[in-house]
Amino acid sequence: MKPLLRAGAATAGTFVVIGGATLATTSVVMTVVRAGINHRKKKLSIVCKPCSGQKLVVCSVCKGDNLIDWSPFEDPAGRTPVLCPMCGGYGEQKCLNCNGEGTVIPLQLPAWASDAQ
Numbered sequence: 341m342k343p344l345l346r347a348g349a350a351t352a353g354t355f356v357v358i359g360g361a362t363l364a365t366t367s368v369v370m371t372v373v374r375a376g377i378n379h380r381k382k383k384l385s386i387v388c389k390p391c392s393g394q395k396l397v398v399c400s401v402c403k404g405d406n407l408i409d410w411s412p413f414e415d416p417a418g419r420t421p422v423l424c425p426m427c428g429g430y431g432e433q434k435c436l437n438c439n440g441e442g443t444v445i446p447l448q449l450p451a452w453a454s455d456a457q
């Protein structure tokens with residue numbers, strides 16, 4: 341019985357090793373695939389036009405003034421300058437076109453980006 345048991349343990353050990361190797365290989369493959377996708381994305385992406393790649397645009401609410409005139413009664417005399425609620429007084433907001441990435445992947449690829457043409 342003893343040699344048999346030992347053989348069984350050895351087989352189990354081999355399976356564990358193989359399993360571990362498969363897991364490691366899978367994660368390596370996944371990393372390579374992910375890197376490939378990122379590289380492809382980088383290659384296809386172009387500089388965002390609305391923000392010129394700056395990732396930020398002038399706040400649409402305060403127009404970069406950091407403050408807005410706010411009145412609860414629409415009374416010009418009672419207007420008080422308050423910190424812009426949109427940008428929090430920064431005067432800039434995250435570019436919505438590129439979502440703050442600075443680059444976008446165009447839906448319609450320009451001719452120079454297409455290998456087929």
Ligand SMILES: [Zn+2]
Nearest residue numbers: 399402424427
């Ligand atoms: Zn603002």
Ligand SMILES: [Zn+2]
Nearest residue numbers: 388391435438
């Ligand atoms: Zn942008």
